[in-house]
Amino acid sequence: MSRVILTFGITRRFSSKPSYFHNPGKTPLVYRNVGQQLEISTRRFPNREAIVACSENERLTFADLDEKVSRLGAGFVKLGLQPGDAIAIWGPNYLHWAISMLAAARSGLVTVGINPNFQASEVKYSLNKVGVKALVASETYRNTNYYTILEEIIPELKNSEPGKIKSESVPSLRSLIIPSTDKYNGAFKFCDMMDLANKTEIESLEKNCDNISPDAPCNIQFTSGTTGLPKAAVLSHNGLVNSAETFTKALNLEDARICGILPLFHCYALLVGKLAAIVAGATYVIPSPYFIAEKALKTVVEEKCTHLQGTPTMYVDLVEKQKELKLPITTLKHALTGGASCSPQFINDIRDVLKIPAVRNAYGASETSANAFIQKFIETEENNLTTVGSLNEHLEAKVIDPNGKTLPFGQLGELCIRGYNIMLEYYGDEEKTREVLDKDRWYKTGDQFILREDGHGIIAGRIKEMIIRGGENLFPKEIEDFLNAHPDIIESHVIGVPDRRLGEEMCAFVRVKEGAELNLDVLKQYCKGKIAHFKIPRYLRIVKEFPKTTSGKIQKFKLKEMYESEEN
Structure with missing residues (x-):
């Protein structure tokens, strides 16, 4: 029934x-680790392009990628990194990001992705949270110099030898690797890491890959919550x-x-x-x-x-x-x-x-x-x-x-x-x-x-985003989907804001097409008779852009902050 x-x-x-x-x-x-999967795919498609990095003018076939992964992985082992150790990658989408992740997986290391927008306190938290022993950091990201941030976190860095970092603020960290032609104190060059191990050590790495359990940790994802510090999800x-x-x-x-x-x-x-x-x-x-x-x-x-x-x-x-x-x-x-x-x-x-x-x-x-x-x-x-x-x-x-x-x-x-x-x-x-x-x-x-x-x-x-208005449970997605059908609206996001009488009211933040004239009265008229009256936003804010995470998600807590700052 x-x-x-x-x-x-x-x-x-x-x-x-x-x-x-x-x-x-x-x-x-299937029951295999990431390194074994790359090996299987390389045997099947050795001459097929695996990665094209347009901004770096680089093209790697699967055979090219597999070789670089083994060389770098053997280099990680040469640094003294052991299976289960955490190695972080901090930077945007460069070729070295993909190579480093796969090399770590083939070595039995656990990769930790760090948001390229993170600043000193956030990077320090991430490194310490999971006990990172090695860090692959890009040279710059937009207008940010990563090494300058690392010097702030680790004052001892400028006087350290590569592979021998000893830091009070990040005690687990030993090695820093930077993809650059310039030399940075306390850091290995990424290109030098590719040549650190000899042929025998590379072959040994490839053989030992079969000993890495598919059930073992491979990657850690920092998940942002609405409250508190990021949690570190361990994936196998x-x-x-x-x-x-x-x-x-x-x-x-x-x-x-x-x-x-x-x-x-x-x-x-x-x-x-x-x-x-x-x-x-x-x-x-x-x-x-x-x-x-x-x-x-x-x-x-x-x-x-x-x-x-x-x-x-x-x-x-x-x-x-x-x-x-x-x-x-x-x-x-x-x-x-x-x-x-x-x-x-x-x-x-x-x-x-x-x-x-x-x-x-x-x-x-x-x-x-x-x-x-x-x-x-x-x-x-x-x-x-x-x-x-x-x-x-x-x-x-x-x-x-x-x-x-x-x-x-x-x-x-x-x-x-x-x-x-x-x-x-x-x-x-x-x-x-x-x-x-x-x-x-x-x-x-x-x-x-x-x-x-x-x-x-x-x-x-x-x-946690559900809005309770006078006892009615309202879901932002339903209202956003409706508003996005308006001919002048490019994108909309709805949040709950405090209301003395009803507990919460709705505020719609919208991005409109160039030249469009949209105000609250026009929006309410558009909604009238099409959705329930209690689902019509009470407040409207027109924005040129939305606050987003690096992965493109809207940061609704920042919309709340924008609303609260206007009210105060």
Whole structure:
């Protein structure tokens, strides 16, 4: 027995069955580490381009990449690094980022991606949180000199010998590696690291790669929360390789040329982009060190890219820039959006303006190795526009209420995921680990979600972003999707703001088209009769741009700060 109700602009079917879904998959999981996966792909595609770094004018085949990875990995071992040691990579999307990550994996080291925008206190926290022993740091990022920041963190650096750093503020750190032709005190040159080990040591590294357990830690992702310091999610080789296998099949990446506009330190780019490209034997094209819409579009044309992966805000910028440039985009076959909710209007814009026939949503988190739900190649139009697809192979999902009870299909609650893809732990934080990972290894995502009997999912937003207005539970995503359909609005984001009478009210921050005249009265008139009166934002703020993370996510807490500063 089921009943039907219309909400979130779609038809929801309520069922009496508990919302548990298992997708056993059609093919078995693999059991190998990242280094072994690179070796397999190199044997299959030795002469195929693996990475194209446009800004550095570098092109590496799989054979080239494999050789550099082994040389650098043996260099890491020569420094005295042991399996399980943490090595951090701090910088934007340069070729050395990808080589360093793969070299560390082949050596049994655990890579730690550090946001290239981080400043001294944030870098210091990250290095100390996971006991980093070696750091690969870019020379500069935009107008920031990384070595100057490191001197602030580690005053002893300028008087240190390479590989012998002794710091009171970062006691675990011993080695600093900088990709530069210049010499920096206390640091190895990246190019010198490539030649540090001899042939015998390189061959030994390659043989020892088979001894690295697929269950061992491979990568640490710092996940930003709404409160407190970032948590460090530890991901295994097994979780990363099998998630990459999943996306290779789901996205049909064989022979693909992927335009990599996402930051490599982020799980989305690292897994769905770079590691999936390795599994598939695809070419990963890096347009620029950081996202520039014009550069990305020109790279798509020049490099004949077939696949594009980005966040919704990146696609907004790409669409607006393409309207201006009108480039002859003819090779793109597929666009994937993830990292945040994407409204139906944005999906249609991507199709129409960027001329991409297949635009698909995916859903995941750092803690799930970026892997959970994805849209199939053949979906109904309703599924394409309103869901994040269906549950991926070999995973389990359920939706629970605040007391942990499994809700029926079709009801809104917190999504939980279980499977090979789930993080091992939050590094050094048993309490936080227990908060999100129960004894049966169900991961509580913190997302409001609707799970259907067919395995498809609909995301309503973060639980902590839910707005309670006079007893009504309001979800920003629903209102944002509606506002984004306004002809003058490019992008909108809704937040809850304090209200003495109702507890919370809504403020819509919007970016409008050039020359558009939008005010609160016009917006309210547009909403009237189309959505419930209590869903109409009470306040409106027009902005030229939104505060974003490096990975393209909107920082809603900064929108709250903007609103509060105006009120005060």
